[in-house]
Amino acid sequence: MSESEEILIQKLIRLKRHERPPEGFVDDFVSAFKDRQRSEMLHRSARGLLWERMSSYFSEVLNPKWAWATATVAAVALLGITLRPHAATGLQVAQNQPDDFQVTAFTASDPNAVIADVENYLKATEYEPVGAAAPQTVMKPRVVQPRQGEMIPASLGNRPTFTVQH
Amino acid sequence: MSDHPRNPDPDQELITRSQEGDTRAFDDLVRKYTPKLYGMVYNMTSNREDTADLLQDIFAKAYRSLKRFQGMSTFYTWIYSISVNMTLNFLKKRGRYTKLSMDDVDNGIQNDPDFIQVTSGDSPLREVNIHELQKRLNESMMKLSEDHRTVVTLYDIQGLQHADISKILGVSEGTVRSRLFYAHRQLQNYLEDFRK
Numbered sequence: 001m002s003e004s005e006e007i008l009i010q011k012l013i014r015l016k017r018h019e020r021p022p023e024g025f026v027d028d029f030v031s032a033f034k035d036r037q038r039s040e041m042l043h044r045s046a047r048g049l050l051w052e053r054m055s056s057y058f059s060e061v062l063n064p065k066w067a068w069a070t071a072t073v074a075a076v077a078l079l080g081i082t083l084r085p086h087a088a089t090g091l092q093v094a095q096n097q098p099d100d101f102q103v104t105a106f107t108a109s110d111p112n113a114v115i116a117d118v119e120n121y122l123k124a125t126e127y128e129p130v131g132a133a134a135p136q137t138v139m140k141p142r143v144v145q146p147r148q149g150e151m152i153p154a155s156l157g158n159r160p161t162f163t164v165q166h
Numbered sequence: 167m168s169d170h171p172r173n174p175d176p177d178q179e180l181i182t183r184s185q186e187g188d189t190r191a192f193d194d195l196v197r198k199y200t201p202k203l204y205g206m207v208y209n210m211t212s213n214r215e216d217t218a219d220l221l222q223d224i225f226a227k228a229y230r231s232l233k234r235f236q237g238m239s240t241f242y243t244w245i246y247s248i249s250v251n252m253t254l255n256f257l258k259k260r261g262r263y264t265k266l267s268m269d270d271v272d273n274g275i276q277n278d279p280d281f282i283q284v285t286s287g288d289s290p291l292r293e294v295n296i297h298e299l300q301k302r303l304n305e306s307m308m309k310l311s312e313d314h315r316t317v318v319t320l321y322d323i324q325g326l327q328h329a330d331i332s333k334i335l336g337v338s339e340g341t342v343r344s345r346l347f348y349a350h351r352q353l354q355n356y357l358e359d360f361r362k
Contacts, residue, residue, distance in 0.1 A: 009350050011280040012357060013322040016209060016303055018275040019268065026200050029218065033196055033225055037189065040226070 177241040184232055192232070195241070196225050202324065203249050209319040210253045210312075211260075212304045213267040220256055224249050239333065246334045250316060257312055264308050271300055306356035314349035317342055 175181065177198075183191035203224065208217040228248055235244055275281050275296065285294070307315055316335065320326045321342070332339045 005354060006350050008284065009353050009357065010322050011284055012299075012303065013307075013318060013353065014280055015275060015278065015284075015299070016307075016323050017205075018271045018278065018281075019208070019300065020272045021201075021204055021208075021214065021269055025204070025218075026197060029200055029204075029221065030193055030197050033222060034189075034193065036222060036226065037229065 175237060175240045178237070181232070181235065181237075181241055184229075185235070192229055195245075199242075199245055203245065206246070206249055206319055206324060207253050208269065209307065209323050210257065210315060212308050213265060214269055215267055216256070216260075220253060224252050227252065243330065243333050247336075250320075250334055254312055254316070266301070266304055266308075268300060268304060271296055302357065306353055309356055310349055310352060314345055314352065317345045318349045318353070321346055 177195060180191045180195050184195065200221065204217060204221060207220050207224070208214060211217055211220070224245075228245055231248070235241070239247075307318065310318065317331060320331045320334065321328070326334075328339045328342050331342045335342070
């Protein structure tokens with residue numbers, strides 16, 4: 001398309017500027033707009049007003065910067081609530097340790113002194129004989145003898161069974 | 167129209183008063199911008215009844231949103247952006263159904279140098295009826311895609327600059343120029359017989 005042709009097209013299209021709304025349109029339009037505004041305000045429900053006010057409030061408060069900050073705070077709070085039970089359990093474990101429980105580093109500066117300490121400890125400790133007071137258990141065989149006229153299962157006949165005697 | 171931050175918005179006083187709840191101030195803004203926005207919506211829809219209804223919705227939305235207007239752009243750009251967006255949404259809902267309902271052509275067209283030029287001498291338009299020309303132009307406009315029709319309306323008919331159109335549409339100036347070029351080429355095809 002040549003430049004002159006494009007200019008001709010533009011001139012043709014520009015003629016649409018001469019299309020005009022009817023006389024008095026603007027005045028009638030503004031009047032109709034006022035009526036509509038008044039009518040909308042009168043008929044708007046309480047819920048609609050509340051919604052509009054809340055929308056307006058949040059749109060002003062929650063600009064993108066604040067929205068991100070709020071989301072970050074909410075995420076951190078949620079994470080804290082989620083992890084809280086685990087943290088309490090760990091604390092309880094720590095609190096269940098004896099008061100004098102201490103972990104000290106072992107330093108073998110003098111190995112002979114350590115050996116002597118161990119030997120002294122072993123000597124100072126009395127050992128009770130294991131099982132000395134325990135009741136003796138004797139296993140004696142017993143043969144089930146049938147009484148006269150009594151029938152016993154063949155599987156038990158003349159076979160020793162074991163009973164526990166204390 | 168300029169969005170340069172150092173240039174105060176000529177509508178600032180009316181905007182501030184409107185934001186403070188002065189409905190008369192907003193009425194003044196409506197009165198001021200109705201002719202311009204009417205032209206934009208009308209040339210996009212080619213239906214004057216739809217234009218009047220849509221314009222009511224546009225100003226109602228602008229009034230509801232006015233408290234959020236922070237002066238990052240001029241009121242002119244802001245209200246034009248609202249108008250273009252709402253008009254494009256309306257056209258999508260309306261679909262392909264188009265009933266032309268045209269405004270009257272004012273008598274000034276007879277003295278328009280462009281009209282005199284395109285209808286003078288051996289121009290194929292010299293004997294064309296004004297109303298026939300109007301109908302053909304409107305039909306050709308409606309054949310354009312909505313994006314192309316928007317830039318033709320804003321640039322050729324409303325006389326806005328490329329930079330202002332790019333701000334209103336949220337596209338680059340290059341895109342505006344490109345759309346204009348393709349739109350003109352399509353219009354040339356639609357109006358072929360007028361040129362021969």
